Structure formats: C-alpha cells, structure tokens
Amino acid sequence: MTLTADLTVPELICLPAPDAGAPPAAAQIVGVGTAVTGTAYSQRELLDLFRIEDPKVRSVFLNSAIAQRHVTLPPRGEDGAFLPEPQGDLLRKHRRVAVDMACRAVRRALADAGAGLTDVEYLCCVTSTGFLTPGLTALVIRELGIDPSCHRVDVVGMGCNAGLNALNATSAWAKANPGRLAVMVCAEACSAAYVMDSSMRTAVVNSLFGDGSAAIAVRAPEGVDAGPAGSLRILGFRSILITSALDAMRYDWDDEQHKFSFFLDPQIPYVVGAHAEQVVGELLAGAGLRRRDIGHWLVHSGGKKVIDAVRVNLGLTRHDVRHTTGVLRDYGNLSSGSFLFSYERLLRERVVAPGDFGVLMTMGPGSTIETALVQW
Incomplete structure (x- = not known):
C-alpha cells in the first residue's frame, strides 16, 4: 500500500499589524444633563423678599441682564423675614442641595448617553460652594448606588473655571481607558455661599449667582469604533x-x-x-x-x-x-x-x-x- 500526503501549504490570510504608533482616540462627550433647584425668582422678587430698599443695590440687581435665578431661600421667622444662616447651616444646605442636583443631572446625562448607573467607572465631582469630607463623589455614589469601586476625583474650590479643569482630568482617564464610561458633574449650591450686608461688594455677588448642576458622560471609542453620531x-x-x-x-x-x-x-x-x-x-x-x-x-x-x-x-x-x-x-x-x-x-x-x-x-x-x- 502506498500512502500519499498532501503537503500543500494553505494560503495564509495576512492581517495588517496593529499600528503601535497610532495615537489613542480622543475622548468624546456622549451625553449631557442639567438640574436646578425647584423655584425660580426674578431679580425684583428677590429684592422684595429680602426687603432690600437701597436704590444702589436695587440698581445692581435690576441691571444685571438676569431675568431670573433658581435659589434656595433661607428659613423665615415669625414676622416673615428671613432668618440668618450661620456657616454651619450653609454647609448643611450645600450638602443637601448639591447632592440632590448632582444626582438628577447625572441620571439625565446617562439617559442621554443611553447608559445606566452600572456603566459608570469613573466619577468626577466639581464644587466651590461648600466644603465636605467625604466629598460629593462619595455622597453621590452612595445616593445613586454606583459601584463603590468606581474611580473618583473631587475638584473643590477652584471656582467658576473648574468645569474645564475637571473635564481635562475626566477626558484623560477616558482616553486611557477606551470603551469605559466616565461621568463628570458640576454641582454648585450658590445659595449656600452668600453674605448679606449693606455693602456694594456683597450686592454684586448676591445679584449674580444661582443654584445649578450639569453632568456629562465621557467615553473614548474602542478599536475602530468612531463613537456615537453627534458626540x-x-x-x-x-x-x-x-x-x-x-x-x-x-x-x-x-x-x-x-x-x-x-x-x-x-x-x-x-x-x-x-x-x-x-x-x-x-x-x-x-x-x-x-x-x-x-x-x-x-x-x-x-x-x-x-x-x-x-x-x-x-x-x-x-x-x-x-x-x-x-x-x-x-x-x-x-x-x-x-x-x-x-x-x-x-x-x-x-x-x-x-x-x-x-x-x-x-x-x-x-x-x-x-x-x-x-x-x-
């Protein structure tokens, strides 16, 4: 008996080698959500509610190009006047208002991205209207039930510019971890950061700020994925x-x-x-x-x-x-x-x-x- 073997080498399919020098894909904003406190007040309403009659202060409010703001008013006394809020009360207000707004903004950003709370692997919280330890990230993770092993960063006290400082850090994490979801949320309870006196210094500040929170979902595409349309x-x-x-x-x-x-x-x-x-x-x-x-x-x-x-x-x-x-x-x-x-x-x-x-x-x-x- 003669045995024969087919020694023909099968044709190989050659795949291009991955380009080790190709830069990682840019991080993308894939969802956004915002939240404010419950009631908006016009500038004139706020002047009347706080019983401010000084014409110079009223002029600052009424010429600010602001029609209305969402603010969290102080408690009232028996005579209807607002009671003073010591610093401890303001810090408690900051915690209550900022956490509530942040959670609502995060939920909306995730819904806009078509993602859920279980997808969040990195959380960056930004605030300048109060100091908390543990910070907003810990409080938001507990409140929303986000995985406690989530990476987190708190950006505190940098002020109005801090949203972009935080976006820099958040996008860098997303870029280094393609396909994984990061969330950044700014939560500013500006009603918890004010002083009322008769000076023009505080009048300018008190005429300007409102309560609000904004969140974004950030992800870098994985592989050849270009990311969702419109990101x-x-x-x-x-x-x-x-x-x-x-x-x-x-x-x-x-x-x-x-x-x-x-x-x-x-x-x-x-x-x-x-x-x-x-x-x-x-x-x-x-x-x-x-x-x-x-x-x-x-x-x-x-x-x-x-x-x-x-x-x-x-x-x-x-x-x-x-x-x-x-x-x-x-x-x-x-x-x-x-x-x-x-x-x-x-x-x-x-x-x-x-x-x-x-x-x-x-x-x-x-x-x-x-x-x-x-x-x-």
Missing part, C-alpha cells in the same frame, strides 16, 4: 493663570459676618478680556486653526460685563455668545457648570454639523482662563 470630540486644552490678578476673585473668611464671603474685583471683566485673545490664540495655533474656523463658542456665563469683554476682545458677535447670555438671563451665573448649560442649549438647536469646531471657555479665581478645543 463631541475633545481635542485639547489651554489655560492661563493671571498671577498679577491673584486676589481679584476670592472666597475667604469674613471675620465680621463669621462666614465665607466671595469677593469680585470690579476690574475682573477687563483683566479677563485682555488675556482672552492670548489663550485662545495658543489653543487654536496648536491645531493649526484660526478664530474664523470656529463655528461654536460656549463661554462661561460669568456676568454681563465679563461676557462683553470676552466677546469684544475675541471679535465675536452677539449671536456667537447667544447661549452664554441666554443662560445668564434664565439662570444667572451657575459657576463651574454654566458652560454645559450652554452646550445643552446648542445641541437642542440642531445646528451643529459633523466636522464643526468649537471652543469652550471658562473663567474664575486665580485669575484663570481655561479653554478647550472640540469637534463634532
């Missing part, structure tokens, strides 16, 4: 710390009032405006872009004069900052999460096209300007 790619960040204006925005202890008190220098709009062009120019130059290439501008709703200073120095139109001014009008300054309220409004317009570039900008204590370049 926002985070391309890069640029910031500047204006050390010559370090004390121009402060939240420090008031010995007379026995509370923390926020201070805003009247020159802040001009300081921010004068440096906006530099930091935006550096952000765009890193990507080979110019201002005319940017289709969408989402700027922190820091106040009428701040917005005008940024708009003029960057050569923007009123239409470019329509959502910034709209959020200021309807909510006041929401601190770290303001720019995400503008982002949510932009998405609802349905005017964004694939490939459009955008710039996110926040400003706060330091004095600081934070920016991010994004693309749909």
